[in-house]
Structure formats: C-alpha cells, structure tokens
Amino acid sequence: MGLPTKFDWQKLQQFCTDVFVEAGVEKEKAKVVAESLIQADLRGVASHGVVRTAIYLKRIEESMINPDADISIEKENDVTALVNGNNNFGSVVGSEALKIALSKAKDQGISLVGVKGSNHFGTGAYYALKAIEQNMILLVVSNASQTMPPTGGVRPFLGTNPIAVGVPAGNSDPFVLDMATSLVARGKIIVAAQKGESIPIGWAVDKNGNPTTDAEEALEGSVLPLAGPKGYAISMFIDILSGVLTGAGFGKYVNNMYENWEDPQNVGHSFIAIDINRFMQLKTFKQRMDMYIEDIKSEPKADGVEEILIPGEIESRRELELKENGIELPQKVAEELNEIGKRYGLSLEDASFQKQNVK
Amino acid sequence: MGLPTKFDWQKLQQFCTDVFVEAGVEKEKAKVVAESLIQADLRGVASHGVVRTAIYLKRIEESMINPDADISIEKENDVTALVNGNNNFGSVVGSEALKIALSKAKDQGISLVGVKGSNHFGTGAYYALKAIEQNMILLVVSNASQTMPPTGGVRPFLGTNPIAVGVPAGNSDPFVLDMATSLVARGKIIVAAQKGESIPIGWAVDKNGNPTTDAEEALEGSVLPLAGPKGYAISMFIDILSGVLTGAGFGKYVNNMYENWEDPQNVGHSFIAIDINRFMQLKTFKQRMDMYIEDIKSEPKADGVEEILIPGEIESRRELELKENGIELPQKVAEELNEIGKRYGLSLEDASFQKQNVK
Numbered sequence: 001m002g003l004p005t006k007f008d009w010q011k012l013q014q015f016c017t018d019v020f021v022e023a024g025v026e027k028e029k030a031k032v033v034a035e036s037l038i039q040a041d042l043r044g045v046a047s048h049g050v051v052r053t054a055i056y057l058k059r060i061e062e063s064m065i066n067p068d069a070d071i072s073i074e075k076e077n078d079v080t081a082l083v084n085g086n087n088n089f090g091s092v093v094g095s096e097a098l099k100i101a102l103s104k105a106k107d108q109g110i111s112l113v114g115v116k117g118s119n120h121f122g123t124g125a126y127y128a129l130k131a132i133e134q135n136m137i138l139l140v141v142s143n144a145s146q147t148m149p150p151t152g153g154v155r156p157f158l159g160t161n162p163i164a165v166g167v168p169a170g171n172s173d174p175f176v177l178d179m180a181t182s183l184v185a186r187g188k189i190i191v192a193a194q195k196g197e198s199i200p201i202g203w204a205v206d207k208n209g210n211p212t213t214d215a216e217e218a219l220e221g222s223v224l225p226l227a228g229p230k231g232y233a234i235s236m237f238i239d240i241l242s243g244v245l246t247g248a249g250f251g252k253y254v255n256n257m258y259e260n261w262e263d264p265q266n267v268g269h270s271f272i273a274i275d276i277n278r279f280m281q282l283k284t285f286k287q288r289m290d291m292y293i294e295d296i297k298s299e300p301k302a303d304g305v306e307e308i309l310i311p312g313e314i315e316s317r318r319e320l321e322l323k324e325n326g327i328e329l330p331q332k333v334a335e336e337l338n339e340i341g342k343r344y345g346l347s348l349e350d351a352s353f354q355k356q357n358v359k
Numbered sequence: 360m361g362l363p364t365k366f367d368w369q370k371l372q373q374f375c376t377d378v379f380v381e382a383g384v385e386k387e388k389a390k391v392v393a394e395s396l397i398q399a400d401l402r403g404v405a406s407h408g409v410v411r412t413a414i415y416l417k418r419i420e421e422s423m424i425n426p427d428a429d430i431s432i433e434k435e436n437d438v439t440a441l442v443n444g445n446n447n448f449g450s451v452v453g454s455e456a457l458k459i460a461l462s463k464a465k466d467q468g469i470s471l472v473g474v475k476g477s478n479h480f481g482t483g484a485y486y487a488l489k490a491i492e493q494n495m496i497l498l499v500v501s502n503a504s505q506t507m508p509p510t511g512g513v514r515p516f517l518g519t520n521p522i523a524v525g526v527p528a529g530n531s532d533p534f535v536l537d538m539a540t541s542l543v544a545r546g547k548i549i550v551a552a553q554k555g556e557s558i559p560i561g562w563a564v565d566k567n568g569n570p571t572t573d574a575e576e577a578l579e580g581s582v583l584p585l586a587g588p589k590g591y592a593i594s595m596f597i598d599i600l601s602g603v604l605t606g607a608g609f610g611k612y613v614n615n616m617y618e619n620w621e622d623p624q625n626v627g628h629s630f631i632a633i634d635i636n637r638f639m640q641l642k643t644f645k646q647r648m649d650m651y652i653e654d655i656k657s658e659p660k661a662d663g664v665e666e667i668l669i670p671g672e673i674e675s676r677r678e679l680e681l682k683e684n685g686i687e688l689p690q691k692v693a694e695e696l697n698e699i700g701k702r703y704g705l706s707l708e709d710a711s712f713q714k715q716n717v718k
Contacts, residue, residue, distance in 0.1 A: 079438050080468035080637040109439035110471040110631070114638050137604070150655050152664040157655060165596050175599065177592040201559070209661030227585035233536040233670035236655075237524050240534065244647045245496070245638050251654050272469075272631065278439040279473050279604050288603045295610050296509050296516060296595075302568030305511040311592035 004352035005334045006326040011351035013038040015341065016050055022344035023057050025067040029092045036091040036122040039129075041329075042322045043315040045178075047187060048123045051333050053340060055257060056089070062261050065089060065119055071096045079104050081113045082246060087264040090121030094140075097271050098127045102136055105273035114241075115269040116248035120144070120257055124164020125178035125315065127271065132166040132174045135282055137274040140164050143242040143249070143267060145256040148182055148225050151232040154209030156222045159254060160185075161238035168276075170286035172293040176312025181235040183226040189218045202228070242268035326353030363711035364693045365685040370710035372397040374700065375409055381703035382416050384426040388451045395450040395481035398488075400688075401681045402674040404537075406546060407482045410692050412699060414616060415448070421620055424448055424478055430455045438463050440472045441605060446623040449480030453499075456630050457486045461495055464632035473600070474628040475607035479503070479616055483523020484537035484674065486630065491525045491533045494641055496633040499523050502601040502608070502626060504615040507541055507584050510591040513568030515581045518613060519544075520597035527635075529645035531652040535671025540594040542585040548577045561587070601627035685712030 013034050020030035033056065041049030059065040069086035071093055076082070081100050085093030097113045104111035121127075124140050131138030144159030160180035167175040184203050192199050193215035201211050204218035212218050225231030243250030248268025255265045276285045297308050329337070334348070341348040372393050379389035392415065400408030418424040428445035430452055435441070440459050444452030456472045463470035480486075483499050490497030503518030519539035526534040543562050551558050552574035560570050563577035571577050584590030602609030607627025614624045635644045656667050688696070693707070700707040 075637060077468055077637065080634075082638050108467075109436055110469055112469040112633060112637075137600075149661075150658060150667050152661055152667045153655075153658040154661050155659060157658050165592075167596070167599055175595065177596055179589050179592065183586055183589075202561070205661070209659070209664075226589055227542055229670070230538050230542075230585055233524075233538065236534065236670065237526070237536055240526050240648070240651070241496075244651055245633075245635065245644065247639060250647070251651055274471060274604075275439075276604065278434060278436060278471075279441050280606060285604065288609070289599070292599070292603055292610055296512075299509060299512040299516050300514060300568070302508075302511055302513050302564070305568075308509050308511045311588070311595065 003331075003334050003338055004349060005331055006328050006353040007351045008353045009038055009042055009323055009327055012050065012327060015337070015346060015348060015351045016053060018346050019053060019057070019340055019344060020067075022346065023060055023067075025060070025089075029067060029089060032095050033089050033091050036126045038327075039126055039319075040123050041327050042319040043123070043125060044318040045123055045125075045315070047185070050329065050337060054336050057340065059119075059257065064261060064264055067092075073100070079108045079111045081111075083113060083115045085115055085118035087117055087119065090119035090267060091126065093118040094121035094127060094269055094271075095130075097269065098130060098138070098140075098273075101138070101271040101273040102131060102134055105136060105275045106134075109275050109278040111271075111273050113271045114246035115271070116243075116246040116266065117264070118248065118267045118269060119265045120267060121269055123178055124162050125166075125176050125312070128164045128166025128176050128178065129174075131273060132168045132176070135168050135276065136166075137168075137276060138164075138166045139272040139274075140269065141238040141242050142269040143239045143254050145254045145265065146252060147186070147223060148232075148235065149205065149209060149222050150236075151225070151229045152209075154205070154207075157251060158225070158232070158235045158239060160223065161235045161242065163234070163238060167289065168286060169289035169293060172290050173310060173313050173316050175289070175293075175310060176315065178312070181225055181231050181238065182223045183231065184223065186219075186223050189215050189223065193219055241270040246270065362690075362693050362697055363708060364690055365687050365712040366710045367712045368397055368401055368682055368686055371409065371686060374696070374705060374707060374710045375412060377705050378412060378416070378699055378703060379426075381705065382419055382426075384419070384448075388426060388448060391454050392448050392450050395485045397686075398485055398678075399482050400686050401678040402482070402484060403677040404482055404484075404674070406544070409688065409696060413695050416699065418478075418616065423620060423623055426451075432459070438467045438470045440470075442472060442474045444474055444477035446476055446478065449478035449626060450485065452477040453480035453486060453628055453630075454489075456628065457489060457497070457499075457632075460497070460630040460632040461490060461493055464495060464634045465493075468634050468637040470630075470632050472630045473605035474630070475602075475605040475625065476623070477607065477626045477628060478624045479626060480628055482537055483521050484525075484535050484671070487523045487525025487535050487537065488533075490632060491527045491535070494527050494635065495525075496527075496635060497523075497525045498631040498633075499628065500597040500601050501628040502598045502613050504613045504624065505611060506545070506582060507591075507594065508564065508568060508581050509595075510584070510588045511568075513564070513566075516610060517584070517591070517594045517598060519582065520594045520601065522593070522597060526648065527645060528648035528652060531649050532669060532672050532675050534648070534652075534669060535674065537671070537674075540584055540590050540597065541582045542590065543582065545578075545582050548574050548582065552578055600629040605629065
C-alpha cells in the first residue's frame with residue numbers, strides 16, 4: 001500500500017510535535033512549532049506548513065536554531081519590552097513576545113514588544129488569532145531575508161516583510177489580515193512558468209531590474225513590492241520596526257534560512273497589542289464590527305462575484321473544512337515527513353485521515 | 360497686470376491664516392490650518408494644499424465645520440486617549456491628538472490616541488514630520504469618505520483611507536511614508552481621460568465593477584485599492600482603527616466633504632507614537648537608520664534609474680526648492696483665492712513671489 005497523502009490534522013500535529021521532541025526540542029516548545037505549522041496548512045498557507053519541518057530540523061542540526069536558548073527580556077517597562085530570542089524557534093520566540101504584549105496591553109491599553117535574535121516565525125495569522133481569542137487587537141510585523149528590490153533597484157534587497165492584523169468581531173468571523181508586502185508570492189510565478197504562461201506587469205522584474213511579463217525571466221529576477229513604491233515604503237517601515245528599532249538584522253543583515261549556514265537569521269518582529277475597552281465597551285465594538293462587516297458583505301457584487309469576502313474569511317472556512325475532511329499533502333512532502341519519522345521511529349501513517357463512519 | 364500665480368510660501372501662509380481669522384477662526388487654529396495646507400503645496404501634494412481653502416470656508420459657513428468647538432478628551436489613561444474633535448477642523452483636531460500622543464509616548468514608551476468627530480485632517484505627513492522633529496516614530500491613519508469598492512464590489516464603499524509614518528534618521532533625510540490605500544489617485548485617471556489615453560488594469564473599475572482600461576469608463580466607476588485584496592484589507596484595517604474603535608464614522612458613515620451639507624463628516628483618526636529610547640539609544644538608532652538608507656541608496660540601479668529614493672525624499676527636496684523658488688498655483692486656484700481675499704479685504708497679490716536680487 002502506498003504512503004497516505006491525506007492526514008488528520010490533530011494526528012499530524014502530534015506527529016510533528018513528536019518529531020521535534022525527538023530532535024531535542026522541549027515538549028511545550030515542540031507543541032508551539034507544530035501547532036503553528038499545522039494551522040498554516042489548515043488555513044491553506046501550505047508554504048508555511050509542515051513542509052517546513054525538514055528545514056527546521058536541519059537548522060537545529062547545523063546549530064542555526066537553538067531550541068534550548070533562553071528567551072530573555074533585555075529592556076522592559078509597563079508598555080514596552082525588547083525581547084531577545086537568542087536564536088530559538090521563531091514561533092516559540094514570537095509566542096512568548098505575544099504573551100508579553102497581550103498582558104501589558106490588557107493592563108495598560110496598548111503595548112509594543114520588539115524582538116531580535118529570532119527566526120522565521122511562521123504565519124502572522126497565528127499570533128493574530130491568539131490575540132482575537134483574548135478579545136484584543138493585534139498588529140504584528142516581521143522582517144525576512146532579501147527577495148525584493150527597492151523601487152528602481154535591480155536585485156533583492158528587502159524581504160517580503162509581512163504584516164498581520166487581528167480584530168475580534170461579534171457574530172461575524174473576525175478580521176484577520178495576513179499578507180506579504182510583495183504583490184504576489186514567487187510560487188505564482190513558478191506556476192506560470194510551468195504552464196508556459198506570461199505574467200502581468202508589476203509582478204516581477206528580470207535580472208536587470210526591468211519589468212517583465214516572461215515568467216522564466218522573472219524567476220531569474222525578483223518579485224516586486226505590491227503597488228510599486230507604496231509596497232516598497234511599507235516593507236521598509238516593517239523592516240524599521242522589526243529590525244532597525246530592535247537590534248535585529250535589517251535589509252541585507254537578515255540571513256536566508258535556506259542558503260546561509262554560517263550565521264543565525266537574526267530576524268526581528270514587532271507586536272503592537274491594543275485593549276479595546278480603553279476606547280469603548282467590547283460589546284459595543286463587536287456590534288460595530290458586525291455592522292461594518294455586514295455592510296460590506298451586502299454591497300452589490302461585480303459580474304461573476306458570488307460573495308464579497310472579509311480578510312481571513314476564506315482561510316477560516318478552509319480551516320473548518322480541512323479539520324473535517326483532512327489535510328492533503330503533496331506526495332513529496334508526505335515522503336519527506338515519512339523519512340523524517342522513520343529516523344525517529346515515528347509512524348507518519350498513523351496520522352493518516354480516516355473517514356468517520358456516519359450512522 | 361494679471362494676477363500672479365507664483366507665491367512666496369511664508370506670505371501665502373500668512374494670507375491663508377488671515378483669511379481663516381477673518382472667517383472667524385481663532386488665530387492659533389487658523390495658523391495650524393494654513394500651515395498644513397501650505398506644507399502640502401510645498402511637498403508637491405497640491406490636492407491637499409491651498410486649493411482646499413474655499414471648501415473649508417464653505418463648510419464653516421454652512422456649519423459643517425465648527426472652528427469654535429472645544430476638543431475634548433472623553434477617555435484617557437497613561438498611554439491611551441479618546442479625543443472628540445466635536446467637529447472642529449481636521450488639522451486642528453489632529454494636531455491636538457498628536458500632541459497628546461507624543462507626550463504620552465515620551466512618558467511611557469508607546470501611546471494610542473483615537474479621534475472621532477473630526478474632519479479631513481490634511482496630509483498624514485504633516486503629523487509624521489512633527490513627530491520626527493521630536494525624535495519620535497509616528498504611525499497615523501485616518502478614514503475618509505467612500506471612493507473604493509471592496510474587492511468584488513461595484514460601487515464605492517471604503518475611503519482611500521491613508522496611512523502615514525514618520526521615522527527620524529541621522530544625517531539622511533528622515534523616512535516619511537504618506538500614502539492613500541488606492542493604487543493611484545483619481546487625478547491620474549482624469550489626466551489620462553483628458554489626453555485620451557488608456558489606463559492600466561488594476562487602477563479602476565467601471566460602473567458595473569468590471570476592470571477597465573478606459574479612462575472615461577473608470578471615471579464613471581471607482582478607483583481600486585492598491586494590490587487588489589491586499590489594499591482592500593489594509594484600508595479596512597485603517598477604517599477599523601480610525602472609525603470602528605473610536606466611535607467616529609466608518610464605511611458609509613463617513614460623510615463626503617464636497618457632497619454632504621446636512622451632516623458633519625465624522626472622520627476618525629488614530630495616532631500611535633513610539634519612543635525610540637525604550638529600545639535603544641536614539642543615537643544608535645539614527646546610525647542604524649543612516650546605514651539602512653545608505654545601503655538601499657547604494658543598490659545597483661535598473662536601466663534609466665538615476666537614483667534610488669527613500670520614501671519622503673522627493674517631497675523634502677521639493678519643499679526646499681519651492682521655499683527657495685516660490686509655489687506655482689494653477690490660474691484657477693489663484694483666482695479663487697483672490698476672490699476670497701477680496702471678500703475679507705486681503706490682498707493675494709502681496710503674497711506673490713519676488714525673486715531676490717543676488718549680488
């Protein structure tokens with residue numbers, strides 16, 4: 001019988017947790033990393049899902065991530081903190097920083113926690129959703145290694161520095177924005193190249209920094225910031241908040257997770273948490289959010305549009321669906337995970353999805 | 360002799376101040392409004408410049424702006440405040456909110472001041488630059504009346520809700536981001552229509568919500584958020600922070616300055632100020648900013664690009680140049696200001712630019 005490619009999310013999460021524990025990660029931290037990966041898969045962001053297990057393990061082995069590092073607070077007052085991840089897992093460092101940010105904001109109204117010495121922290125939505133669970137507003141940004149030229153430049157300089165926002169609502173799905181500051185993901189250009197299709201102007205530049213519609217040429221060049229100079233400016237601001245202000249790397253000093261095996265990434269993040277109650281009663285705010293969302297969703301729709309969607313709505317529906325029906329992984333990813341499992345005496349097959357018998 | 364169209368910035372600012380004083384605005388407030396308008400002209404943002412004098416005056420006359428209103432603080436603690444502009448001038452309300460935000464952030468590290476009951480507050484850069492003068496980081500957002508459909512929508516629902524950021528640097532020009540969340544200003548589409556040129560896909564939709572490259576059709580439709588769903592999401596978030604959270608209008612409840620003469624605009628803003636010293640010494644931060652900016656500016660340039668620019672750099676150069684060489688106004692704007700001046704016994708001609716004799 002072949003290797004299964006459809007998995008039960010809870011069992012797959014347990015499998016990943018066990019893998020990291022076997023690789024020497026403390027159980028509570030392993031759980032956080034696995035949860036962050038599985039949530040990305042559930043929400044349809046496969047690029048940030050369990051596909052990353054292999055690279056994370058390799059970076060531990062090569063001492064590029066230190067899962068035993070203490071996460072320390074270097075500076076702190078009632079509403080700010082500077083956290084040093086000391087090169088622990090990005091999602092572990094990020095979760096700790098989030099906890100501090102939420103606690104301070106609850107006490108005081110708003111907080112800013114800056115983070116240095118971190119690694120790729122997974123999806124921003126992971127933190128946004130945790131803030132929403134606690135009825136808080138969160139704005140979180142992170143820098144990343146170089147992929148986009150500045151406007152007028154030729155080669156990658158800025159990361160696709162992501163921004164995520166979580167805002168609770170009442171009866172409606174919450175507002176969850178989670179986006180890179182590139183116009184499109186490089187993956188879309190790879191798909192176009194495979195299909196022999198051209199790409200729209202604005203997606204990428206060729207290796208000389210010239211706009212191109214040729215997907216092959218684009219792959220030799222770089223993806224572009226969203227909306228040209230506007231995306232470039234937003235990406236820079238995220239780098240400033242995440243890196244320049246915190247003491248983390250910024251620009252060319254954020255190292256590439258896949259290519260640099262000499263130095264830790266030194267990624268930086270910033271978490272801004274807001275307590276709604278300082279402005280209005282939470283109940284009133286949630287009513288206003290529902291009204292806002294309902295207003296938007298009842299707008300007249302363009303031809304061929306079935307529904308106007310709120311940021312995060314597609315992802316939360318997919319999460320429900322995949323929790324119900326299993327996560328399908330590409331054959332290659334399943335094989336890789338299977339090999340990893342074997343190394344530690346863990347069976348990936350045990351995590352395969354079994355359709356429940358319905359009476 | 361014809362009406363001059365080139366003006367000395369200081370004299371023009373004095374003229375505008377005098378106009379507002381004559382219209383019944385308290386002198387200190389009139390100065391703020393005039394400063395904000397002139398600064399926009401100096402920085403090349405003519406749409407937010409003295410061209411707005413006429414509409415501001417009309418809104419005072421029609422009791423749509425109340426220059427005598429007290430700006431009140433409805434809620435407050437060490438790091439947050441909810442300000443009610445009570446329908447005073449947007450730039451006056453915004454300046455007061457900024458003052459509170461900067462003072463709290465200096466004392467505590469970060470602050471959030473939400474504003475309701477305000478009006479169009481001019482450019483975001485006006486506040487960003489004031490924060491920079493005090494060595495503070497500022498993030499300011501405002502909502503606006505409806506101009507952009509949500510992704511999948513047909514008619515305007517969201518404003519081009521702007522975001523501005525100011526970050527001080529050392530020897531380099533500071534970082535000043537100030538942008539609407541539309542991909543392009545409607546003005547660019549007007550220009551294309553006048554020239555009979557087509558516009559790129561992504562700028563606008565026609566009146567049925569369909570993408571269009573026809574500038575005329577676009578003018579009957581709506582401008583689009585930058586980068587499609589990403590801009591839509593950012594614009595929504597700005598509306599949430601500015602309007603939903605503060606008690607101001609949001610979505611369709613922010614009234615149009617030019618079209619609605621029954622109700623005040625009820626615009627909302629939010630100011631987040633950050634004290635750099637809580638994270639690192641200001642001197643170190645400025646050195647890091649200079650390094651970052653120099654790194655970007657020394658990147659290889661694409662064909663035909665003379666210089667890689669930092670957000671705000673073009674504007675600050677234009678400001679220096681126009682302070683030196685005068686502000687050129689369109690004939691129509693000069694005529695309108697001249698008529699306004701006559702009404703109050705003020706001479707616009709006295710503000711005309713005189714070339715200094717160089718020895």
